[in-house]
Amino acid sequence: MSDYRIEISVDDQQLKLIYQGELIRSYPVSTARKGVGTQEGSFRTPTGNFVISEMIGAEAPSGTIFKGRIDQGVWDACECEQDLVLTRILWLDGLDASNRNTKGRYIYIHGTNHESLIGSPASCGCVRMTNRDIIELFNLIETGTPVTIHPPIKPGGKLIFFDCDSTLSTIEGIDELGRARGPEIFAQVEDLTNAAMNGEIPIQEVFPKRMEIIRPDRSLCDEIAELYVNTITPGTEQTIAELKQHGWTPIILSGGFAPLIMPLARHLGIDHVEAVPLNFDDQGNYVDFDANYPTTRNGGKPDIIREWKHALLPTRTIMVGDGISDLESRRETDFFVGYGGVVAREAVRSKADAWIEDMTKLNSLIDL
Structure with missing residues (x-):
C-alpha cells in the first residue's frame, strides 16, 4: 500500500x-x-x-x-x-x-x-x-x-434556468424545421408541439413522431440555428448580461435540439446548454436524436435541475419558461416565472409564482 x-x-x-x-x-x-x-x-x-x-x-x-x-x-x-x-x-x-x-x-x-x-x-x-x-x-x-x-459543502452561486423556444427566442425550433419541409408537414408538427406545450400529449410521445416526419439534416439545422439568433425576444440580451453581473449563472434548459441552440447561447454569453443531442452521419444526414435525454420526456427538466443543485449547491434556483414542461420544474426551484411574451398559456400563468410578458421585467421581479 x-x-x-x-x-x-x-x-x-x-x-x-x-x-x-x-x-x-x-x-x-x-x-x-x-x-x-x-x-x-x-x-x-x-x-x-x-x-x-x-x-x-x-x-x-x-x-x-x-x-x-x-x-x-x-x-x-x-x-x-x-x-x-x-x-x-x-x-x-x-x-x-x-x-x-x-x-x-x-x-x-x-x-x-x-x-x-x-x-x-x-x-x-x-x-x-x-x-x-x-x-x-x-x-x-x-x-x-x-x-x-x-464534495462541496459550502453553498454558493445562483442558478437561473431559461427555456429557449418562445422564451429566449420568439420561434419554436421544431416548428421551423417542419416549416422548411413544406406546409403539410409544418401543420402536423405545429399541432403536435402545441399539444405537448399545453399538456395534452406526453412529450415523450411527441418527440419521435415529429422527428420521423422532419428528419432534418445538418444544413437545415444550421439554418434554424441562425434564425434563433435573429429572433431573440426583446430585452433578453440586457437581462442576461445584468444577471451575470450580479452573480447568476444562466442555463438554457430546453426540449429543443442542442446544435440549433448553441449559437444562440454563445451570442447571449450563456455557457451551459441542456438540450437534446442530434446525431448525423458523415454526410450530414439525420440519423436520430438522443431519445434518452431527460428533456424528451415529462419530468425531465426538474430532473436536470436537481442534478445541477446537487452539483453546485446554489443559494437560489429560478426557472423561466412558457410551457407545461417548464412549469413541472416548479417543485425543484425556489421561484418559477411564467413567460408569456410570445405565447401566453393560461395553464402556466395560473400556477406560476410570477408572470411576465416583458423580459426586461424579470430582474426587478427576482430582486437581483
Missing part, C-alpha cells in the same frame, strides 16, 4: 499530497465548471474514493498533448478554447459503488492549456493542474496511490 495519499477539495480547489499522515505539498487545481457528479456524459467531477490506476507521460516534455493518452507532440502555446490534456496523466479509477464508472469516463488529473483558470472550477470533469505542478506530483507518487475527492 502506498505511503502517499491525495486529498482534493472541490470547495477550496486544492489538492493536498499527504505522506505517512503528514501534509507535504499543496497545489491549486481546477475541477469541473458544472460541479460534481458521476453520471456518464455529465462533464462533472466525480467525488469519493479512487486510486491512481495508470500514470502516463513519464518522459514527455512539459506541454505534450495527449489524445486518447497518445503523445501528439508539444503544444505550441497558442490560444485555444479546447480543453487539452497536457504533460502528464494520472488516470483515476473509482472504488465506490457510485463512482465505479470513473475510469470509463476518462477522468484524469492532468496538466492544462488553461493555467490562468487554475484555482476555479473550469474543467470538463477532470482535475486540472499547472504543468509544472503535475510534473512534480507525478514524480512523487506511484500507481496505486489512493485519492479522495471531497
Whole structure:
C-alpha cells in the first residue's frame, strides 16, 4: 500500500499530497465548471474514493498533448478554447459503488492549456493542474496511490434556468424545421408541439413522431440555428448580461435540439446548454436524436435541475419558461416565472409564482 495519499477539495480547489499522515505539498487545481457528479456524459467531477490506476507521460516534455493518452507532440502555446490534456496523466479509477464508472469516463488529473483558470472550477470533469505542478506530483507518487475527492459543502452561486423556444427566442425550433419541409408537414408538427406545450400529449410521445416526419439534416439545422439568433425576444440580451453581473449563472434548459441552440447561447454569453443531442452521419444526414435525454420526456427538466443543485449547491434556483414542461420544474426551484411574451398559456400563468410578458421585467421581479 502506498505511503502517499491525495486529498482534493472541490470547495477550496486544492489538492493536498499527504505522506505517512503528514501534509507535504499543496497545489491549486481546477475541477469541473458544472460541479460534481458521476453520471456518464455529465462533464462533472466525480467525488469519493479512487486510486491512481495508470500514470502516463513519464518522459514527455512539459506541454505534450495527449489524445486518447497518445503523445501528439508539444503544444505550441497558442490560444485555444479546447480543453487539452497536457504533460502528464494520472488516470483515476473509482472504488465506490457510485463512482465505479470513473475510469470509463476518462477522468484524469492532468496538466492544462488553461493555467490562468487554475484555482476555479473550469474543467470538463477532470482535475486540472499547472504543468509544472503535475510534473512534480507525478514524480512523487506511484500507481496505486489512493485519492479522495471531497464534495462541496459550502453553498454558493445562483442558478437561473431559461427555456429557449418562445422564451429566449420568439420561434419554436421544431416548428421551423417542419416549416422548411413544406406546409403539410409544418401543420402536423405545429399541432403536435402545441399539444405537448399545453399538456395534452406526453412529450415523450411527441418527440419521435415529429422527428420521423422532419428528419432534418445538418444544413437545415444550421439554418434554424441562425434564425434563433435573429429572433431573440426583446430585452433578453440586457437581462442576461445584468444577471451575470450580479452573480447568476444562466442555463438554457430546453426540449429543443442542442446544435440549433448553441449559437444562440454563445451570442447571449450563456455557457451551459441542456438540450437534446442530434446525431448525423458523415454526410450530414439525420440519423436520430438522443431519445434518452431527460428533456424528451415529462419530468425531465426538474430532473436536470436537481442534478445541477446537487452539483453546485446554489443559494437560489429560478426557472423561466412558457410551457407545461417548464412549469413541472416548479417543485425543484425556489421561484418559477411564467413567460408569456410570445405565447401566453393560461395553464402556466395560473400556477406560476410570477408572470411576465416583458423580459426586461424579470430582474426587478427576482430582486437581483
